[in-house]
Amino acid sequence: MSSESFRLIVTGGGTGGHTYPALTAVRTLQARLAAEGRALDVLWVGTPEGLEARVTASEGIPFTTVATGKVRRSSNPLKLVSPANVKDMGRVPLGVAQARSVVAGFRPDVVLATGGYVAVPVGLAARMCRVPLVVHEQTVRLGLANRGLARAATRMALSSEATLPLLPESARRNAVVTGNPVRPEVLTGQADKAVQTLGLHGFDRRLPTIYVTGGAQGSMQINTLVRDILPWLLTCANVIHQCGPANADALRQATTALPADQAGRYLLTGYVGSELPDVLALADVVISRSGAGTIAELTALGKAAVLIPLASSAGNEQAHNARHLERAGAAVALAGEATPASLREALTPLLSDPAARTAMANRAREHGRPDAADLLVNVLLAVAAHRG
Ligand SMILES: CC(=O)N[C@H]1[C@@H](OP(=O)(O)OP(=O)(O)OC[C@H]2O[C@@H](n3ccc(=O)[nH]c3=O)[C@H](O)[C@@H]2O)O[C@H](CO)[C@@H](O)[C@@H]1O
Structure with a gap:
């Protein structure tokens, strides 16, 4: 290595939505520096119980923790002062x-x-130590932690232009739209590999394949809806159903009565790990929550999707994401009371008409930002260089 290493502290986590963009930024920065003959010294500050603890351990990224305070939301302001x-x-x-x-x-x-909550103390500490702070926001509406850090940030990196008017005036001047980084491997999955690794030999490749996902924990609402229409669904599609690790046993019981040919076209799994890129490559249609991470992946790839937003997401942000894509013809959004009938109605044209799903997939791709990680890394390097 030629010159001094670049030193980065990264903080954030709790869920996949905060963790994976940070991981992608670290990996992209590492590759950029390596091309220049420089090394990256990185330290991730997180919480022991968050996803980031597991991800950093498996990626070999040095990790440390600090005490954090979590605010439990409530529609009743009095409950905010709970013990x-x-x-x-x-x-x-x-x-x-x-x-x-x-x-x-x-x-x-x-x-x-x-x-994520851990970002607050670390962001404030950066400010106190006069170290440049870049805050990345994944969602259109600012998360609670990032709202608190907006004024302390040297630059705010946003995933959407639509966030700009929501920022305080001082933070708007320092904002840049980068998009939400997607793990590079998500963009290079192979459908045939999914069939091999997951043993999907009963899948009928003449039929479209649906990937159902409720996010890392799974979604009871989506699980129930899909279970209710499963006998119909399996007459016209193959289904990979990610239901959340805690829900797999109960759902397996509920689906034992499927006829053998249908059972062969159905894979139930708690969590999709390293196979995720290949599963996405195989999927013709996705049924999903509309968290920012999933949306970034589906649009970067260009996937036809039926989105069922989580009603209680911060600021109703998932409903906003879903509506935004629906208006552009890039997804169908089942806001409010999704029912088995409305899900079936949303899926029917996408399953029966390949041209309809291609058209939706193309419109989804127009919203993707596959270069988001590169743009975020540009911001990190520029801010550090400016510091001199
Ligand atoms: C309940 C909640 O507060 N959700 C928020 C959380 O989403 P949350 O982190 O739950 O969901 P996201 O869609 O943002 O990200 C999930 C990530 O996990 C991956 N994945 C999921 C399932 C699986 O089996 N394997 C797998 O790898 C997805 O591909 C994706 O990369 O943070 C997001 C970003 O701030 C917000 O937009 C969401 O509203």
Whole structure:
């Protein structure tokens, strides 16, 4: 390696939506620096119970934790001052003190925060230590943590232009639209590999394949809807159903009565791990929640989708994502009361008419930003260089 290494602290996590964009940024930065003969020294600050703890362990990324305070949302303002919230908020100063010592000790060129409660103390510590802070927001509406950090950020990196008017004036001047980074491997899956690795030999490749996903935890609502229309669905499609690790046993019981040929066209799984890119490559139609990470993947790839938003997502952000794509003809959104009948109605044209799903897939692709990771890395490098 020729010159000094680049030093990055990355913070964020809890769910996949905050963790995977950060991971993608780390990997992309590493590759960019390697091409210039430089090394990346990275430290990820997260929570022990978040997905980021597992992801960093499997990726070999150095990881440390700080105390965090989690605010439990409630529509009743009085419940915001619940004993649990008060206790957790009391942990914030401790977290900031710990984060300050982590940042001062590591001396990063830049701190990247991608949201989740842990991003708050680390972002504030960056500001206190006068280290440039880049905050990345995945969703159109600002998450709670990022709203708190917007004023402290050197640059706000956004996934959508639609977020700009929602920012405070001072943060708007520092904002740049990068898109939401998608793991590169998600874009290079192979359909045949999914068949081999997952043993989908009973799938009828003349029929379209549906990938059902409820996000990392699975969705009871989507599971029930799909279970109710499964006998019909399996007459006209193959189905890969990701139902959430905790739900797999109960659902398996409910689907044992399928006739053998139909059972061969159905794969039930709690979680899709490293096979995810190949599963997405095989899928002609996706039934999904509309979290920002999933939306970024479906649009980067160009997939026809029926979206069933999580009603209780922050600021109703999933419904917003789904409506935005539906207006563009890039998905069907089943907001409000999705029923087995409305799901079946949404799927029918997509399953029976290949041209209809190709048209929807093409419109979805127009919303994709496959270059988001590169643009975010440009921001990290520019901010660090400016610091000099
Ligand atoms: C309940 C909640 O608060 N959800 C929020 C959370 O979404 P959450 O993290 O639950 O969902 P996202 O859609 O953003 O991301 C899920 C990620 O996990 C991956 N995956 C999922 C299932 C699986 O079996 N294998 C797998 O790899 C998906 O491909 C995707 O990359 O953060 C998002 C980004 O801030 C928000 O938009 C969501 O509203």
